[in-house]
Amino acid sequence: xxxxxxxxxxxxxxxxxxxxxxxxxxxxxxxxxxxxxxxxxxxxxxxxxxxxxxxxxxxxxxxxxxxxxxxxxxxxxxxxxxxxxxxxxxxxxxxxxxxxxxxxxxxxxxxxxxxxxxxxxxxxxxxxxxxxxxxxxxxxxxxxxxxxxxxxxxxxxxxxxxxxxxxxxxxxxxxxxxxxxxxxxxxxxxxxxxxxxxxxxxxxxxxxxxxxxxxxxxx
Numbered sequence: 267x268x269x270x271x272x273x274x275x276x277x278x279x280x281x282x283x284x285x286x287x288x289x290x291x292x293x294x295x296x297x298x299x300x301x302x303x304x305x306x307x308x309x310x311x312x313x314x315x316x317x318x319x320x321x322x323x324x325x326x327x328x329x330x331x332x333x334x335x336x337x338x339x340x341x342x343x344x345x346x347x348x349x350x351x352x353x354x355x356x357x358x359x360x361x362x363x364x365x366x367x368x369x370x371x372x373x374x375x376x377x378x379x380x381x382x383x384x385x386x387x388x389x390x391x392x393x394x395x396x397x398x399x400x401x402x403x404x405x406x407x408x409x410x411x412x413x414x415x416x417x418x419x420x421x422x423x424x425x426x427x428x429x430x431x432x433x434x435x436x437x438x439x440x441x442x443x444x445x446x447x448x449x450x451x452x453x454x455x456x457x458x459x460x461x462x463x464x465x466x467x468x469x470x471x472x473x474x475x476x477x478x479x480x481x482x483x484x485x
Contacts, residue, residue, distance in 0.1 A: 272317070273301060274348055275309065276364055281355040282347065285311050285320040297323055304330045304340055304368050316353060330372040339377045342476040343367055343384055350392055350468055363387035378458070379448040385461045386446070389468070396464060397421055398444035410438035416460050418467035432459045 269291040274284050289295055300307060306326040311318045332340045343364065351360060367384035371377065389395050399408055402421035408414065415425040416433050425434055439456040448454050 273320070275307075276347060276351075276361060277309075277356075278358065278361050279356050281357050281361075282351040282353050283311070283313065283318060284316065284353070285309075285313075285318045287320045287323075300325055303344065304332060304372075306330070313354075330368055332368070332371050335377045336371040336374070336380075338476065339381050340368060340371055342381065342474065345474045345476050346385070346388060346465070349474065350388065350465075352392070357391055360388060360391035363391060376448070378454050382443075382448055382454065382457045382461060383446050385465060386443070386457075389461075389464055392468075394464070394468060396443075396460075398440045408437045408440050408444075410436075410441055412437045414440060416463060418464050433463060435460060 271290040310321045370380040414422040442453040
C-alpha cells in the first residue's frame with residue numbers, strides 16, 4: 267500500500283513547490299496533524315526536479331483557523347494560487363499577499379473584501395496587474411463621473427454606450443479599487459465582475475472548482 271502523498275507548499279524563498287511526503291497516510295504518523303490547510307510550518311526538503319521530497323516538518327506555532335465562508339474563501343485563494351503561480355519561483359509579493367489574505371480571513375475581515383484584495387495583488391504579482399487609474403488609449407486619469415469598458419488584454423477604455431454589460435464600470439468605483447477601498451457594496455460588486463473577467467482570461471476559460479460554491483456565498 268502506498269502511504270505517500272504529494273503536498274503543495276507556498277514558501278517565501280522558493281515559491282510554490284510540490285513535495286512527496288513519505289508515510290503521510292500511515293495511521294501512526296505523529297506529524298499527520300500538521301498537514302492541514304493554512305498552517306504555518308517550518309520545513310526542509312530536497313529537490314532535483316519539479317517534484318521534491320519533504321525531509322522534515324515542524325509547527326511554527328502559528329495555525330490560523332478559518333470557518334464557514336472564510337474557509338471556503340481560503341480554499342478559493344489556494345486554488346487560484348496553485349493555478350496561476352509559477353512553480354519554484356520565489357515571488358515575495360505573492361507570498362506576502364497570500365499571508366495577508368489568510369490572516370485577514372482568520373480575523374473576521376469581510377470575505378469579499380479579503381478575496382478582492384488578494385485577486386488584485388495576485389494579478390499584479392504575476393505581471394498582469396490592472397491599471398485602475400488610467401484610460402489605456404489616451405493615458406488620461408480615470409474620471410469618477412464617466413464609464414469605462416474593461417478589456418483584459420488591454421485595460422480600461424472610455425465608454426459611452428449602453429450600460430447593460432458586466433464589463434462596464436463607473437470611474438468612481440475604479441478609483442476605489444485602485445485604493446483597495448471596498449467599503450461600498452457597489453465597489454465590491456463591480457470589482458467582482460471586473461476581476462472575474464481578468465482572472466478568467468488568465469485561467470484560459472477553465473473554471474475553478476471552488477468558484478461555484480463561493481459564488482453562492484454572501485459577497
